Amino acid sequence: MATAIKLDSKVPSGPLESRWTRHKDQLKLVSPTNKRKYTILVVGTGLAGASAAASLAELGYNVKAFCIQDSPRRAHSIAAQGGINAAKNYRNDGDSIWRLFYDTIKGGDFRAREANVYRLAELSVNIIDQCVAQGVPFAREYGGLLDTRSFGGALVERTFYARGQTGQQLLLGAYSAMMRQVDAGRVTLYPRREMLDLVVINGQARGIVCRNLITGELESYVGDAVVLCTGGYGNAYFLATYAKNSNATAIWRCHKRGALFANPCFTQIHPTCIPVTGDYQSKLTLMSESLRNDGRVWVPKKKGDTRPPNEIPEDERDYFLERKYPTYGNLAPRDIASRAVKAVCDEGRGVGATGRAVYLDFSDTIREKGIEYIKEKYGNLFEMYQHITGEDPYKVPMRIYPAVHYTMGGLWVDYNLMSTIPGLFVLGEANFSDHGANRLGASALMQGLADGYFIIPYTIGDYFANTTLPKVSPEHSAFKESLADVHRFLTKLLSIKGNKTVLEFHRELGMILWDYVGMARNAQGLQIAIEKIRKLREEFWNNLKVPGDNNMLNKNLEMAGRVADFLELAELMAIDALHREESCGAHFREEYQTPDGEALRNDEQFCYVAAWEYTGDLGKPELHKEPLVFEFVTPTVRSYK
Amino acid sequence: MTKKMTLHLRIWRQPNPHTPGRFVTYTIRDVSSDMSLLELLDVLNEELIKKGEPPVEFDSDCREGICGTCGFLVNGVAHGPKRGRTACQQYLRDFKDGETITLEPFRAKAFPVIKDLVVDRSALDRIMAAGGYISVNTGSAPDANSIPIPKEIAEQAFDAAACIGCGACVAACPNASASLFVSAKIAHLALLPQGQPERIRRVLRMVEQMDKEGFGDCSNHGECEAVCPKNISIKHIAIMRREYLRALWSL
Numbered sequence: 001m002a003t004a005i006k007l008d009s010k011v012p013s014g015p016l017e018s019r020w021t022r023h024k025d026q027l028k029l030v031s032p033t034n035k036r037k038y039t040i041l042v043v044g045t046g047l048a049g050a051s052a053a054a055s056l057a058e059l060g061y062n063v064k065a066f067c068i069q070d071s072p073r074r075a076h077s078i079a080a081q082g083g084i085n086a087a088k089n090y091r092n093d094g095d096s097i098w099r100l101f102y103d104t105i106k107g108g109d110f111r112a113r114e115a116n117v118y119r120l121a122e123l124s125v126n127i128i129d130q131c132v133a134q135g136v137p138f139a140r141e142y143g144g145l146l147d148t149r150s151f152g153g154a155l156v157e158r159t160f161y162a163r164g165q166t167g168q169q170l171l172l173g174a175y176s177a178m179m180r181q182v183d184a185g186r187v188t189l190y191p192r193r194e195m196l197d198l199v200v201i202n203g204q205a206r207g208i209v210c211r212n213l214i215t216g217e218l219e220s221y222v223g224d225a226v227v228l229c230t231g232g233y234g235n236a237y238f239l240a241t242y243a244k245n246s247n248a249t250a251i252w253r254c255h256k257r258g259a260l261f262a263n264p265c266f267t268q269i270h271p272t273c274i275p276v277t278g279d280y281q282s283k284l285t286l287m288s289e290s291l292r293n294d295g296r297v298w299v300p301k302k303k304g305d306t307r308p309p310n311e312i313p314e315d316e317r318d319y320f321l322e323r324k325y326p327t328y329g330n331l332a333p334r335d336i337a338s339r340a341v342k343a344v345c346d347e348g349r350g351v352g353a354t355g356r357a358v359y360l361d362f363s364d365t366i367r368e369k370g371i372e373y374i375k376e377k378y379g380n381l382f383e384m385y386q387h388i389t390g391e392d393p394y395k396v397p398m399r400i401y402p403a404v405h406y407t408m409g410g411l412w413v414d415y416n417l418m419s420t421i422p423g424l425f426v427l428g429e430a431n432f433s434d435h436g437a438n439r440l441g442a443s444a445l446m447q448g449l450a451d452g453y454f455i456i457p458y459t460i461g462d463y464f465a466n467t468t469l470p471k472v473s474p475e476h477s478a479f480k481e482s483l484a485d486v487h488r489f490l491t492k493l494l495s496i497k498g499n500k501t502v503l504e505f506h507r508e509l510g511m512i513l514w515d516y517v518g519m520a521r522n523a524q525g526l527q528i529a530i531e532k533i534r535k536l537r538e539e540f541w542n543n544l545k546v547p548g549d550n551n552m553l554n555k556n557l558e559m560a561g562r563v564a565d566f567l568e569l570a571e572l573m574a575i576d577a578l579h580r581e582e583s584c585g586a587h588f589r590e591e592y593q594t595p596d597g598e599a600l601r602n603d604e605q606f607c608y609v610a611a612w613e614y615t616g617d618l619g620k621p622e623l624h625k626e627p628l629v630f631e632f633v634t635p636t637v638r639s640y641k
Numbered sequence: 642m643t644k645k646m647t648l649h650l651r652i653w654r655q656p657n658p659h660t661p662g663r664f665v666t667y668t669i670r671d672v673s674s675d676m677s678l679l680e681l682l683d684v685l686n687e688e689l690i691k692k693g694e695p696p697v698e699f700d701s702d703c704r705e706g707i708c709g710t711c712g713f714l715v716n717g718v719a720h721g722p723k724r725g726r727t728a729c730q731q732y733l734r735d736f737k738d739g740e741t742i743t744l745e746p747f748r749a750k751a752f753p754v755i756k757d758l759v760v761d762r763s764a765l766d767r768i769m770a771a772g773g774y775i776s777v778n779t780g781s782a783p784d785a786n787s788i789p790i791p792k793e794i795a796e797q798a799f800d801a802a803a804c805i806g807c808g809a810c811v812a813a814c815p816n817a818s819a820s821l822f823v824s825a826k827i828a829h830l831a832l833l834p835q836g837q838p839e840r841i842r843r844v845l846r847m848v849e850q851m852d853k854e855g856f857g858d859c860s861n862h863g864e865c866e867a868v869c870p871k872n873i874s875i876k877h878i879a880i881m882r883r884e885y886l887r888a889l890w891s892l
Binding site for chain 1 (some may be wrong): 643656657662672673675676677679680683684687689690691693694695698700701702703704705706707708709710714723726727732734754756759761762763766770771772773774775776777778779780781782783784785786788789790791792795796798799802803805806828829833835836856860873
């Protein structure tokens with residue numbers, strides 16, 4: 001089934017600073033009267049989806065917007081806490097588009113395209129303008145101008161924020177803009193719908209098949225393009241900071257219909273999350289990276305020191321991030337901080353009941369700047385910590401541990417955000433494009449909105465202007481086949497009638513991934529993981545128990561489909577991790593490290609995007625390589641010391 | 642301190658909108674007090690599935706109190722005993738060992754029950770579509786710092802904008818009014834300079850849509866404020882009334 005796919009990134013040439021502008025000037029346009037003849041299916045209504053739906057509708061396209069939640073406002077972008085980066089340089093602290101570009105590409109350990117990352121930095125400025133105009137209540141200074149703070153991996157204060165609820169406020173801005181278009185009749189909303197297949201006709205993405213989650217009915221929707229904004233796949237690990245309904249089903253089904261999946265092993269583990277307390281636990285909660293502006297991370301110097309934190313004197317504490325990375329200190333990037341936390345816990349110096357935690361201590365800042373300062377900046381985060389743990393972080397240090405938080409990998413897209421299936425565009429976390437092997441804090445919001453507000457409105461027009469799209473109806477045989485496939489899949493899940501629940505399988509898969517495809521990986525472990533995943537997948541299809549029926553609201557059936565897909569994707573994550581014989585960013589292979597335990601990249605052999613093609617055999621995907629060419633920056637050893 | 646607890650859950654079971662519902666009581670033993678209320682429902686559902694009984698359907702997504710997806714009545718109180726929190730942020734340590742906890746869906750004419758604890762809150766989206774926005778097309782915004790906004794005003798706008806749209810205010814109100822939800826959005830946008838051009842149209846259209854959806858009127862009971870997981874103040878309803886009168890006078 002392998003085809004001669006040629007990966008063409010469509011990255012323009014010329015000076016880096018003018019590439020996007022020149023590219024836009026060369027893109028073909030669709031006239032205002034013709035725009036209304038096109039229907040665009042936008043799947044997912046987070047930052048990328050809502051901003052795309054709103055902007056495309058404003059241009060005059062017909063938009064149908066789909067989400068699995070009961071309201072588009074619930075998408076998981078809402079939970080992003082700390083902030084959004086923008087190279088405004090309002091602080092006069094030396095920031096610039098170039099610097100944001102450089103920090104981001106270095107933060108990604110030189111595994112992203114220069115032109116994409118530069119465009120992202122360039123557009124960051126417009127995003128802040130757009131959001132303020134929508135009424136997003138960003139934090140302000142007494143003079144009435146916008147406030148900023150710093151985030152990991154940067155030496156400037158370029159992160160705009162709205163208390164600890166930046167994602168919520170940005171999403172509500174995008175959601176409001178989309179609801180305005182609903183009122184104008186240009187966007188039709190389809191909530192409580194789950195996309196279960198992509199319909200490809202004559203090689204073009206022409207529609208989707210959804211399950212109506214209330215009635216169980218399968219529905220076909222025809223479009224001239226499909227814009228996938230369905231987020232990342234971190235829930236493959238079961239315990240993660242993702243929302244319970246976040247899943248990989250839409251991107252995975254598109255992968256199986258021909259879209260290449262890029263860098264699936266690049267998964268981010270965030271250093272500051274509330275630690276696991278019991279085996280009943282359903283999810284992990286992030287404590288924003290912004291807390292590391294004012295909190296200091298430490299463990300006791302002595303192994304097995306069980307004294308309460310306030311009884312451990314200053315000289316018996318190890319502020320290990322400040323010690324190991326004096327320049328960036330507690331604001332070392334996420335991958336590096338996570339590994340450092342794991343290392344001290346592995347040494348037996350972790351704290352709390354399980355020994356898998358470190359302290360994040362605010363007492364110095366509270367002493368210097370007062371409790372009110374902390375309340376204003378992080379009030380809701382401190383409250384959330386207290387709700388979950390029952391401890392007061394104003395009095396005792398927080399206990400934190402790394403957790404799965406974001407996936408840099410995703411469907412491969414070219415510079416126009418189009419996948420290897422013509423007409424299928426992928427935006428936000430669902431694509432692989434801008435963060436390389438590690439994403440810097442406050443950059444996810446930036447990318448979701450850049451893609452939705454400022455990139456897709458330009459590039460999708462060029463696709464329409466260059467493409468002949470024959471008229472298609474839901475009666476087309478491709479829709480019928482797809483409906484039959486989905487129906488068969490659901491019926492099969494319900495008919496196994498085994499003994500183990502979806503939740504049990506999902507937890508088991510999560511443990512395998514966390515143990516072998518987590519913060520540190522090695523060849524032997526990855527081979528074990530692949531074996532275990534295959535065995536678990538086999539057991540799943542023979543011993544799964546799903547209650548209820550297809551023709552009703554049935555959340556267990558929804559989860560079963562998602563876990564079935566995670567069980568396939570997980571194998572690809574392990575295969576990709578095994579093939580990449582280097583350490584870069586969040587992908588840390590124990591065999592490839594410097595003498596002091598830092599990631600050791602291999603630019604000679606692995607300076608490429610690994611894009612995998614589904615061949616029909618899950619164990620034998622075909623690798624396509626998109627070489628990464630660095631014309632403007634020189635990949636260096638990523639040092640934060 | 643973590644302890645083991647036994648709890649009885651009295652839950653509203655209703656297979657679909659057309660079949661009458663009823664309460665069914667379940668007992669769950671030896672669960673950790675560190676567990677959340679929704680995790681307790683997860684545990685119950687696992688037991689039910691193993692026994693071949695239908696699990697309890699309930700909505701939840703982020704499980705960190707920000708998405709607004711979860712929500713039902715816990716012992717008659719929207720979201721549960723701890724104020725200023727959503728249902729997913731209620732923990733067993735705040736219940737008594739051996740207690741019977743009653744769970745039922747939000748009750749309001751405008752929120753029809755779909756199944757068990759799941760209700761349809763799409764009326765809130767339709768109110769937002771009627772005017773909960775500032776009309777600014779992508780790409781037409783001036784530089785962000787060209788509109789200075791005093792810090793106090795920005796903070797007040799934020800307090801209103803913090804609404805998560807969960808609908809607890811509606812469920813708690815004896816009149817099933819959506820006034821707290823609607824007023825939070827009206828106040829958020831009316832406070833800001835960017836919101837001025839559409840100030841009149843916005844309040845008139847949103848209030849009209851709220852009435853159309855079958856929500857009741859506000860008669861100052863204050864129950865909404867008491868259950869709001871984001872502590873949105875009832876003073877926003879006063880702002881909404883002022884805005885509404887102002888809009889009527891200006892017509």
